[in-house]
Amino acid sequence: MIEISDIRKKFRRKHVLNGVSFKVEKGQITSLIGLNGAGKSTILKAIMGLTPVDGGSIRIAGQPITHDIYHTVAFIPDRLTMPGSMKLRDGLQFMADFYPRWNPERAEDLMSFFRLERSERIGRLSKGTAAKFNLVLGMAQDVDYVLMDEPFSGIDMFSRELIAEVFTSQLVEDRGVLITTHEIRDVEHLIDRAVLLMEGHVIKDFNCEEMREAEGKSVIDVMREVYRP
Amino acid sequence: MNNEEWPEAVFNSRDPVYLQVVRHFKELIVTGRLTAGQTVPSRRELATRVKINPNTAQKAYKEMEEQKLILTEGNSPSRITSDTATLKAIRSELLGEAVEAFVQSVRRLDAPVDELVELVREKYTGAAGQPDGKAGGA
Numbered sequence: 001m002i003e004i005s006d007i008r009k010k011f012r013r014k015h016v017l018n019g020v021s022f023k024v025e026k027g028q029i030t031s032l033i034g035l036n037g038a039g040k041s042t043i044l045k046a047i048m049g050l051t052p053v054d055g056g057s058i059r060i061a062g063q064p065i066t067h068d069i070y071h072t073v074a075f076i077p078d079r080l081t082m083p084g085s086m087k088l089r090d091g092l093q094f095m096a097d098f099y100p101r102w103n104p105e106r107a108e109d110l111m112s113f114f115r116l117e118r119s120e121r122i123g124r125l126s127k128g129t130a131a132k133f134n135l136v137l138g139m140a141q142d143v144d145y146v147l148m149d150e151p152f153s154g155i156d157m158f159s160r161e162l163i164a165e166v167f168t169s170q171l172v173e174d175r176g177v178l179i180t181t182h183e184i185r186d187v188e189h190l191i192d193r194a195v196l197l198m199e200g201h202v203i204k205d206f207n208c209e210e211m212r213e214a215e216g217k218s219v220i221d222v223m224r225e226v227y228r229p
Numbered sequence: 230m231n232n233e234e235w236p237e238a239v240f241n242s243r244d245p246v247y248l249q250v251v252r253h254f255k256e257l258i259v260t261g262r263l264t265a266g267q268t269v270p271s272r273r274e275l276a277t278r279v280k281i282n283p284n285t286a287q288k289a290y291k292e293m294e295e296q297k298l299i300l301t302e303g304n305s306p307s308r309i310t311s312d313t314a315t316l317k318a319i320r321s322e323l324l325g326e327a328v329e330a331f332v333q334s335v336r337r338l339d340a341p342v343d344e345l346v347e348l349v350r351e352k353y354t355g356a357a358g359q360p361d362g363k364a365g366g367a
Contacts, residue, residue, distance in 0.1 A: 165277075165280060167282060168277050168282060169277055170273055170283070172282070172283065173273070173283050188242050189240055189246050189280075189281060189282070189285075190282045192284055209246060209288070212245040212246070213248075217243065219242070
């Protein structure tokens with residue numbers, strides 16, 4: 001489990017995170033939902049140790065964050081960070097060279113699932129194709145947790161559908177997946193938990209099936225209540 | 230039914246997905262696309278086929294086991310029940326629900342029952358002749 005307790009962060013004098021707490025359980029897909037600027041990406045970066053927090057704690061399987069985190073957690077940022085001059089095959093080789101948990105067979109499966117061409121240059125990929133390759137780089141690591149920052153943002157509907165299919169496969173089984181999104185329609189049926197952020201606070205944290213069962217509300221219904229009072 | 234041609238399931242966002250999956254199975258049983266004793270896909274296969282989270286597939290199978298819709302013995306794959314009473318009950322359940330919904334919506338119009346029955350007969354037998362009755366389907 002990734003346990004985020006009361007984390008706080010200020011940028012200059014603005015409080016971006018105001019005591020945020022929630023958990024990411026293994027074997028579940030948790031979605032961090034919030035309007036732009038709610039602090040979603042900052043939370044992911046904080047979990048990865050890429051940005052310092054001013055207070056609170058983050059523990060993974062009970063342990064504070066250390067360099068070893070990269071053996072346990074994969075981070076898929078909101079854009080591909082590989083140099084554009086590289087070919088996809090070079091990108092895969094880079095991962096194999098530097099990431100000890102890289103799983104080449106899994107990468108192979110994902111490359112064919114997304115129909116990606118190894119000889120293509122990263123810099124020439126369309127936005128949707130780049131998002132797919134970005135996902136390959138993260139999902140092909142044998143790690144317990146995967147964090148994804150806006151995997152659906154700004155890409156065409158068919159690419160989004162294909163990416164959503166990853167959430168129905170064994171790629172997510174037994175892992176803890178944390179995804180940030182504001183395009184919840186793409187994954188509404190697929191997520192186990194929704195954590196709603198507003199102004200640096202968690203204002204709602206619920207199991208989606210239980211919400212449907214107990215109150216007959218979709219995730220979007222709850223979002224409307226919360227964000228449009 | 231061959232698992233490769235598993236029919237598409239469309240889910241709404243307000244009912245629990247696992248119960249919608251159970252309902253999907255019931256419809257397949259009532260329409261004869263799943264038959265008594267037939268093996269069903271593993272929960273993993275089902276998740277991929279109907280595009281749901283593997284946890285939801287697991288929950289749906291658990292619910293179907295509790296309702297005695299499917300049987301799982303040891304490590305062998307789950308099967309549709311062969312119990313005729315259960316199978317009959319599923320059919321009455323689905324028909325009952327559909328008729329109930331129909332009655333609720335026409336009751337407001339206060340039409341005489343004979344007229345309704347005649348209209349239903351006309352519409353129903355008419356529609357059966359044209360399988361492409363997709364008008365308004367989204």
